[in-house]
Structure formats: structure tokens, C-alpha cells
Amino acid sequence: xKNIFEYEEGNGFLYKIDPLIKIFLLVIFWxxxxxxxxxxxxxxxVLLYATAIYCGLHKRFMQQIRFFFIFVFPFILAFHLFFYxxxxxxxxxxxxxxxxxxxxxFKMGVFIGSRLFCLLCSSTLFIITTxxxxxxxxxxxxxxxxxxxxxxxxxLFIFVNRSITLIFYDLDQILDAQKxxxxxxxxxxxxxxxxxxxxxxxxxxxxxxxxxxKQAVALELKGFGFRHKRRKK
Numbered sequence: 001x002k003n004i005f006e007y008e009e010g011n012g013f014l015y016k017i018d019p020l021i022k023i024f025l026l027v028i029f030w031x032x033x034x035x036x037x038x039x040x041x042x043x044x045x046v047l048l049y050a051t052a053i054y055c056g057l058h059k060r061f062m063q064q065i066r067f068f069f070i071f072v073f074p075f076i077l078a079f080h081l082f083f084y085x086x087x088x089x090x091x092x093x094x095x096x097x098x099x100x101x102x103x104x105x106f107k108m109g110v111f112i113g114s115r116l117f118c119l120l121c122s123s124t125l126f127i128i129t130t131x132x133x134x135x136x137x138x139x140x141x142x143x144x145x146x147x148x149x150x151x152x153x154x155x156l157f158i159f160v161n162r163s164i165t166l167i168f169y170d171l172d173q174i175l176d177a178q179k180x181x182x183x184x185x186x187x188x189x190x191x192x193x194x195x196x197x198x199x200x201x202x203x204x205x206x207x208x209x210x211x212x213x214k215q216a217v218a219l220e221l222k223g224f225g226f227r228h229k230r231r232k233k
Contacts, residue, residue: 010055010056010057011055012055012057014051019131019135022126023126030122033119034115037111041115041118042114045118045121048061051125057129064120077110080109081102082105083099084102084109127165136154139154140154159215166211167208170207170208
């Protein structure tokens with residue numbers, strides 16, 4: 001699962017686009033997705049799938065689709081199906097105490113799920129086709145009227161990019177450790193898989209927080225973010 005969000009060398013046209021141009025196109029794509037209706041979002045999904053096939057990313061794109069429609073889309077659909085009227089009806093209340101099935105909520109769940117799917121898939125296509133080193137080089141080389149992008153902003157952008165891969169790497173490590181002890185979530189039913197992955201959130205968050213703390217200490221020891229000021233004699 002970890003290779004879903006990990007950069008690998010490829011020969012598709014997405015690999016050849018300049019990272020800065022790719023960021024600009026990604027932002028434009030997000031804006032289009034936010035203002036598109038359901039039929040347009042379905043067309044965008046088909047375009048994303050065709051792009052993944054053309055760039056040789058068919059298997060990894062199918063892993064994204066399976067992950068989204070097993071763990072994310074059912075929750076969005078169920079939430080809007082039962083609690084949509086609690087927020088939009090005439091008698092609004094705390095949604096946990098007023099579950100009502102509605103077709104409007106079902107349609108809204110499909111619409112929100114499709115939009116989120118387009119946003120996530122476009123972001124992952126950007127991550128897995130963009131070399132982090134080239135991205136850092138291009139971002140650090142931007143100079144507009146003598147102003148450069150702050151190093152902290154560049155680091156935050158790359159840190160978020162890299163953290164996504166590390167989180168899924170940690171998830172695979174936890175699953176392999178459980179499998180070595182005779183317990184495997186991947187071999188159970190879908191319902192058991194959803195419960196099993198939910199129980200993994202605590203160790204996953206713990207590992208992520210420990211890594212973030214170690215990285216913060218390492219950056220502080222290296223003096224990241226501190227500027228040397230000369231003293232006048």
C-alpha cells in the first residue's frame with residue numbers, strides 16, 4: 001500500500017512537465033473540481049483514469065480507487081444518507097439524535113464523494129510523478145523582484161509531501177508485525193477490515209508524532225530557521 005503515494009521513475013508525459021507548471025495546473029484543476037457538478041466530476045474521473053493508463057500508472061491508480069471506495073466513500077455516503085436533513089431540514093437538531101434517510105442526502109453524498117475523489121487522485125498523481133529533489137530545486141530557485149520563497153514554506157511543502165508516503169509505510173510495517181503474530185486484517189471480511197484499520201489509528205498516530213518530534217529536534221540542532229546576525233564592534 002505504501003507505493004500508492006511514493007515517487008517512482010516513469011516515462012509518461014506527467015513526469016516531463018516542469019514541477020512549477022505542474023503545481024499551477026494542479027491548482028487550476030482543484031478550482032475546476034470545486035465548481036463542477038456531478039456529471040462533470042464523472043467526466044473528470046474518466047480523464048484521470050485515462051491519464052493514469054497513458055502514464056503507465058494503471059495499477060497504482062486502481063489501488064487508490066480501491067482504498068477510497070472501501071474506507072472513505074462508504075462513510076461519506078452513509079453520513080449524508082442518514083444525517084443530511086439534520087443540517088438542511090426545517091427542524092435542525094444534533095444529527096446523532098435525528099437520523100433520517102433521504103434521497104437528497106444520498107445524491108449529496110455521491111456528489112461530495114466524487115469531488116473528494118477527484119481532489120485526492122489529482123494530488124496523488126502529482127506526488128507520484130514529481131521528483132522531490134527537482135521540486136525543491138525549482139521552488140528554491142524562484143526569484144520575483146528579489147524575493148524568494150521562505151525556506152520554512154518550502155520545507156513544509158516537502159514535509160507534507162513526504163509524510164504521506166511515510167504514514168503508509170508505517171501502516172504496512174504495523175500490518176506486517178501483526179501478520180507475523182498470526183493476526184491479519186487483510187484476510188478478513190470488509191466489515192472486519194474497516195474495524196481493524198480503525199484500531200490501527202492509535203499506533204499510527206503515535207509513530208507519526210514520535211517522528212515529528214525527532215525531526216523537530218534535529219532541525220533545531222541544525223539551526224534551521226535561525227539567521228546569523230553580525231554584531232557591530
